[in-house]
Amino acid sequence: MLSLRPRVVIIGAGFAGVRAARELANSNAEILLIDQNNYHTFIPLLYQVATAFISPEAIAYPIRRLLRRIPNAHFLMARAKGIDFSAKLVQTDSIGIFYDYLIVATGSQTQFLGVEGAPQYALSLRTLEDAVAIRNHILSCFERAAYVTEESQRRQLLTFVIVGGGPTGVELAGALIELIKQPLARDYPLIDPRQARVILLHSGERLLGKLPEHLGNYTCRQLRRRGVRVHLQTRVSSVTPTAVELEDGNVIATSTVIWTAGVEANIPTDTAKLPTAKKNKIVVESTLQLPKQPHVYVVGDVAFVEQNGKPLIGVAPEALQQGTAVAQNIKRQLQGRSPKPFEYFNKGRAAIIARNAGVAYLFGKMSFTGFFAWLLWLGIHLYYLPGWSNRWTVLASWIRDYFTRERTIRQIFPAQTSILTNSNDLERQQVKFDS
């Protein structure tokens, strides 16, 4: 299949990459989408996979199925290792790919902010595998707590620490406390549910720092009312397999530290050093082109984009709008016209806290809390989730959970992703089961 049409290579099948591929469907370019996974991950619902709400498959849409509707698009499952801008070549772990236009949409990765032990011992929540690993780990902690006899070990196993009070930390804390108080309390009759604690550590003065103050305060009250111990202005100094140490000297014994506090751009490693701004994001022109590389666009979490003097924060709507914008710009270039600057239209932001409680801030002026914001969040995410069958699966899980307070996907599976299984942080003992 030798083609003389210009080739647009897109690295990364996240929100920006997939949107760009779709928008280029009616162009005369040949599109090649590269991703290390053969599915697109719907990241906003990862926390629900991590807390046993929904199955991982429900938020992982097969990329080839998505591309069936785009006749000029192909897919390559590979990990991009580097970009050679002078040769116009993307190097992957399998084959090398030449491009005429390139869209770098490689997203972000967890940044542990230099905290000692965090890269080794804290769990992060960026990929589907991370989410399943967290689910497996939480359930493994309960399984082990069911038979340990020493009170301090049981307490350590049942203490879940979440670092970071942004949307991911808040959503995870709310979903986790509900998982523990209802379905797990029923599953483990020998464990006193009051022994299980969810602790949310946040360095800032209030939760959800990017939203107006009263929404952060509402979120904090809601989480506390539901049993989450929220500690504001608290920084972590180190993480070990059995504890998290705080900068104020306090130590929390825990087998579980989930890190949601920092992200940075994920740039293929063998790429020539590019000018970057904070969070290692690549500095781009207002058109999202790489400076001096008119055929290379950088979008989504990997791009440093400012609007009205403020950097964009790295949420899905930004990535989607940027995906559309670069597709339009490439089409303009293909027609011999010059690309246009990108402008982000911020419809608003929402975060979910727990059952019947959410916060939303719309069009830069209207704010909502409680049931309406909760319903709005669910509706928006259901709308954006790709695939009708996934929507039905997720909606059915939500409805079932709402009425039965049950979580169905609580298999520890696959077993090897539980970091607890082979760890030696708890001594194995020989005791009678009920002694």
Next chain:
Amino acid sequence: MLSLRPRVVIIGAGFAGVRAARELANSNAEILLIDQNNYHTFIPLLYQVATAFISPEAIAYPIRRLLRRIPNAHFLMARAKGIDFSAKLVQTDSIGIFYDYLIVATGSQTQFLGVEGAPQYALSLRTLEDAVAIRNHILSCFERAAYVTEESQRRQLLTFVIVGGGPTGVELAGALIELIKQPLARDYPLIDPRQARVILLHSGERLLGKLPEHLGNYTCRQLRRRGVRVHLQTRVSSVTPTAVELEDGNVIATSTVIWTAGVEANIPTDTAKLPTAKKNKIVVESTLQLPKQPHVYVVGDVAFVEQNGKPLIGVAPEALQQGTAVAQNIKRQLQGRSPKPFEYFNKGRAAIIARNAGVAYLFGKMSFTGFFAWLLWLGIHLYYLPGWSNRWTVLASWIRDYFTRERTIRQIFPAQTSILTNSNDLERQQVKFDS
């Protein structure tokens, strides 16, 4: 929770173990079920997970949820390592458990019949993890075949060899050819679907040797009509990462060998040597008690049980009936009565071949082929699948697949269970994508 009630320990939460626990619900014993997984696997549908029909969670029922309805039952997630009959102690990888009565229901594992290379390079289908590994591997082969340029490599990647013509081999072959001819053909427009081959190797003279001859012949015709290459009276002499060698000297280049040809009993390793019969199965009394151990029962695939001079073959109904029988026998012993011999009531056997085609042999005399047998198989398995929500999920997948010829669960996930990902059996090349 010190209890003075007699304790029944059940090792293994398969069909026999779970059934026994349920039947002991209304006894005055305390039940402890031990399994290395926190879920019960519905093994008859594993092949559908392996061929991207249904999600693994749909056939993995959380054991603690199952036990909620049994107030006198507890669960321990642990791997049984050995049994000390004199101390009445089960040793696990976490704690040791004393028993008053013991039910050994540890099932079976793959037996590679001494074929060189098979344990290292052949995939087996006994656990949920095996099933997901097969799915990931098949899809990885297609992903790689989409970009390799050498014809022989592509052919090797697209050749899928199944060893063993029993129900598992037949069901897998039928489901795999349908997966390849329809959904994957649409997903990989650059791969010629005629290049993909499914080869079923069977040592016997006919498929499904345990069923009447005409059913085996019908199965063979149906599979061949649908494109499976069935080779009867063909034995494998060795397996390598890139080929399977036959006893007749022929060599089939393939990256995928799925082994369904042999099983043997899975006995905890540190157990005193017990008298065993073929397939390493433990010889038991007619009551399913271990000889000289009146408080120890052995059931399911791990027990050697004969009926009318013929050994039972190791199917789910046998395990279920044995689970009931040992529960009744333990209840009799608790009441000071003596246990009764087990008698298997064989309602029949069924196997599914592919869309609209199955075989069934009922009550030792009636045989059916085609649509009715197919529907019967689906109905029986839906009935026995635990959990209403799982039934709905599976039924919905089947209906969707039937009308759309689509398979939705085709994510390569988790990525690390694809044995292809890090293998070096294919050289990595740097080529232009469409050269």
